[in-house]
Amino acid sequence: MSTLQHDPDDRVQVLDEDGEVVGDVPDLSEDDLVGMYRHMRLARHFDQRAVSLQRQGRMGTYPPLSGQEGAQIGSVYALEEDDWMFPSYREHGGALVRGVGLKQTLLYWMGHEEGNKIPAEANVFPVAVPIATQIPHATGAAWASRLQGEAKAFICYFGDGATSEGDFHEGLNFAGVFDAPAVFFCNNNQWAISVPRERQTASETIAQKAGAYGIEGVQVDGMDPLAVYKVTKQAVEKAKNPGEDELRPTLIEAVQYRFGAHTTADDPTVYRDDDEVERWKAKDPIPRLEAYLRGEGILDDERVDEITEEVEGAVADAIKEAEAVTRPEPEEIFAHVFADMPEHVREQRDAFEALREKYGDEAFLRE
Amino acid sequence: MSTLQHDPDDRVQVLDEDGEVVGDVPDLSEDDLVGMYRHMRLARHFDQRAVSLQRQGRMGTYPPLSGQEGAQIGSVYALEEDDWMFPSYREHGGALVRGVGLKQTLLYWMGHEEGNKIPAEANVFPVAVPIATQIPHATGAAWASRLQGEAKAFICYFGDGATSEGDFHEGLNFAGVFDAPAVFFCNNNQWAISVPRERQTASETIAQKAGAYGIEGVQVDGMDPLAVYKVTKQAVEKAKNPGEDELRPTLIEAVQYRFGAHTTADDPTVYRDDDEVERWKAKDPIPRLEAYLRGEGILDDERVDEITEEVEGAVADAIKEAEAVTRPEPEEIFAHVFADMPEHVREQRDAFEALREKYGDEAFLRE
Amino acid sequence: MATQQETETQNLTLVQAVRDGLYTEMQRDDDVLVMGEDVGKNGGVFRATEGLYDEFGGDRVVDTPLAESGIVGTAIGMAAYGLKPVPEIQFQGFIYPAFDQIVSHAARLRTRSRGRYTCPMVIRAPYGGGIRAPEHHSESKEAFFAHEAGLKVVIPSTPYDTKGLLISAIRDPDPVMFFEPKLIYRAFRGEVPEDDYTVPIGEAAVRREGTDISVFTYGAMTRPTMDAAEHLAEDGVDVEVVDLRTVSPLDRDTIVESFKKTGRAAVVHEAPKSGGLAGEITAIIQEEALLYQEAPVERITGFDTPFPLYALEDYYLPSAARVEAGIRDAMEF
Amino acid sequence: MATQQETETQNLTLVQAVRDGLYTEMQRDDDVLVMGEDVGKNGGVFRATEGLYDEFGGDRVVDTPLAESGIVGTAIGMAAYGLKPVPEIQFQGFIYPAFDQIVSHAARLRTRSRGRYTCPMVIRAPYGGGIRAPEHHSESKEAFFAHEAGLKVVIPSTPYDTKGLLISAIRDPDPVMFFEPKLIYRAFRGEVPEDDYTVPIGEAAVRREGTDISVFTYGAMTRPTMDAAEHLAEDGVDVEVVDLRTVSPLDRDTIVESFKKTGRAAVVHEAPKSGGLAGEITAIIQEEALLYQEAPVERITGFDTPFPLYALEDYYLPSAARVEAGIRDAMEF
């Protein structure tokens, strides 16, 4: 029986909270296992640095991901080169693996238009801030790909809160009807800002919502990167080569927790207990994978120290590079509205430039 | 076990296609049984006359209901006096039972503003033309009623096509979360204009979509008025007095067929076979209930003839009254935009009246 | 015997020209696909896609579930992935569930990705009143879309323009809202070339030259406007009628040039007055040509009320009589 | 020692005045309830509902699922059923999923039922740029709502007006869009009576009298406009600043009266230029007072582009310098 066909109430797990093996370990090379660990460490360290940049006024609002590395890294490792990723706004970790560099992510949250320019070689869609809106996009792209005879998978990320939006419903329903090769990956981190999962919906699991669309749903321990990898891998494979009478799309509910604030503008102590946070911190995906890899002899102190150093270096470099980027020119506001700039937009740009010439840049910038 | 707890794949039935009893007959007085029959006949006859009025250019576009009387009449009979009804645009039969007269319905489809004025004593919401938009309204009203400590049920009608809209999802999800005393009644008549039920969603039943909201779903033979009554009654009772650990809302999928066109503007022969129509006509709810009532000795030829006569008289009267209503005055356009007419609206009204005075009514009417 | 001329054009209604535009472009470009409610086997509730399903099959003429946000949202994904979807929204009044996808995503995908992703998509919808349709079926809310940067908004008024503008819209690298005046879907016929050809987006057409007053209009309102102009001509008032054809971006050059010639203007649209295109056009005129202005620009529009049920719709819609009265006011100022 | 005066007013920020307005009206009227994302325990992402959950409980201060159409759609049902819901949309940029419920239903329930059902509801949403917020968080799209008959659209700019207008909006028998300028949520404080009081919807306020030019603005743009006016005063240009406070229906009397006095005007808003309120105001001015007009009405607005990421937002928003330059242009015409 495929993992996906589990009763949605069963939560798939490979490693328990101590990193002990409790399920079938997926087939991953040592390189991949270490790669996953390294990427999770990188995501965590980046996250901590990003939060502190924001605190120091060096960056705008930022949505932290700590606690969610297992789901992000575990799932993107299950993708192949030419598969596609449709993120929400919190998947910097996953996007990094898929080719969106840390500098780019920093620039985005620093408010630079350049931060929105996904590198040409990365099959990643832009960040989606309006909740759940990326879900129909992923369905549409997946459908288009299938119409073109390709065998690619399209993974789409969103939160538990997003499942309440109409676009979740319409996106998954279209995927079922048009048999789109999509993997809908719900990062159920228990909270939508201050609104707890139980207030979001009366259904017992989010995975069971798949039934409404005639597609499979599965719940996985989202803080167990190997379980996430396993489940996603199967969903990706099914998207490309479904069995007889099987529809391609899957809804994965990855049960997890965000350790920090919703964004740096949020104070979670207002709505949740420290106790709860501590209980979930015991499930931290990083020590869990590390314990397993140490147990398998794949990691030791020396390698871990090396990784720590690499990770710190990479983040420090990215910050340096991002901070070296100067404020974009105002013409960037006008540059990409249409392929060809219409006359009225050009006039607005020119009029503004003339004013700026006349009064100086400072006249237009608030301190 | 409550009927509602049936496996959604089981379709509740009381009478088979020949009117033979195949399930527990609900407890209904002879008066109610005859009343249901009479109302179904009235709805059917009204429908036929309305279609012919439209053909003769005496009425605008009209959405026929023939074939769907069992679901409409069966379900509204399960309501109590102070329960509420939120229709789509096809429930003239049900609305009639709830106090919206035939004349009113005719005026609505004749394009008179007055047709939109639900009588003060009828607990019925206005027709909802934009698909599925009435679903959150019903949830909101039901929720408001519960907040006020009332024990009323709110039934909301919509089609199979409507289940694809985001508002279906959001409306049912809110109902689950806020435990609203609502009954969501899906008239699955197999078609959304030309789009068949299978193209609407990949889920096997519509009833199973209830699972996404943690509420009960049930599939009923929508052309069996007694089965519809039974299921709706239980849902209404549960809405008012749920059992321990039971949520109030229910999703009912009433499986049925529209015999005629989607609206008088539609030609169904373009997209469906006569064979199919004939197969479903064999399930016609009217002869089915009639056969049962005759078998029980509740109806005989004489009573049926009386009813035929009553029904024809009532419809003829309604048409006469509706056609006697003259074109409303243009000021009706402006009358109810706000409680108090703003100055600019008043000026537009007055300016138009002045022009009409000057040039005569005909100058503004196209032939 | 058919002449050369006759074999190369067809005499089509406006809705047939829509169909012909879709057909022509789908023939030419395999990436074009049509999707929406009832567009397939049924050929569209107005028959705008008639026969396309048989011609191009269910993968390119797609009956979708009843969900406008899903239609536009998946079309955005398709467009970003290289196809050229032409979603139909059955009536403009049912476009609002898709409003978020249109304004937050379709209109901004190019900007938001600095050109990496684009959204070459045409959203078609019949708009406007006058056909005794049920509630919510008579909306004329082009102004909502004209206020969103990143969208072009096209409204044809002749069969020839319809095909040519639709083909331009499909070839446009950016999203285009294509609103079709359903009141005149079948009101008259016009010669339409069988081949493919384009009418440029963003260019107005002077339908009647005149020297006394410029009347700017579009879509179904061109007819009462032309009628009023002809009638006024009998009284010696020489009206210039400009059919805008694209309401965003507006053809400011043509508007201003015409106005400079006449010094008086009216704008006719069936959309509500407040916040409608007439205000925008008035603002442009006085920005560019105040010194030429001899009278206030008359706004001859729908009322600031919901569109009434059909028994009253003739009063709501600007009629030739209202247009004429408005023009006379401007002339007599 | 506190004087009589001091005990009866509080010195509040604009967002505190929102909270105070909600609190005051919820105290007075049990039918009023607040609903939305994070409005309960969290007190709103801007703290506009802080403490209300503790005060009034979870039935009247309701954390909803994350679904804007559901929020507004259920609020319509509640309003029709006799309650007075005050739904919050977390940012104006996230109101679009509810657009259909707002324009197709909230705005039309009274008309569509000939007064049998009504929709006394206030939809609150913070709007506008300037706070270094992420994408889609800086929208200023009041014009969308001003074009829909059946909606009132209110935008306060002072703490005093905020409370008084909010109370008026809650007591209004029809739906009101209440857009709060989040840029100035905490920018300054003002005296706000502790008691309940109302500021009438539909009345503009003259913030600064002047004789040379009338500048019409609202919301967060009142500040750069006042700054520009003060600065121009040093050069002898006497600017009248009119804070519209309600953008639909507009206070045409005040607008026209002011313009007749000065003969010149500018409109300042951060919304995009094309199809923005400035066009509507310009049209009204020339309809009512063309003969007084000495210069084109200057439109000093956001650009016709999507709102940029925050590194560029200062350029996008009309600054005092842009307002001043625009006014000078109008003066020198």
Ligand SMILES: Cc1ncc(C[n+]2csc(CCOP(=O)(O)OP(=O)(O)O)c2C)c(N)n1
């Ligand atoms: C349509 C829309 N509504 C509201 C918001 C404001 N908002 C941003 S994140 C968020 C909560 C999202 O919760 P969830 O989907 O669980 O994702 P998470 O942030 O927990 O990863 C809200 C309400 C938004 N961005 N878009």
Ligand SMILES: Cc1ncc(C[n+]2csc(CCOP(=O)(O)OP(=O)(O)O)c2C)c(N)n1
């Ligand atoms: C939002 C919206 N989209 C499209 C339409 C046009 N339309 C009217 S009825 C209909 C089909 C409805 O099908 P279903 O929900 O199954 O109800 P039925 O008519 O079969 O009773 C469509 C597409 C509409 N009224 N509203």
Ligand SMILES: [Mg+2]
């Ligand atoms: Mg979450």
Ligand SMILES: [Mg+2]
């Ligand atoms: Mg149906």
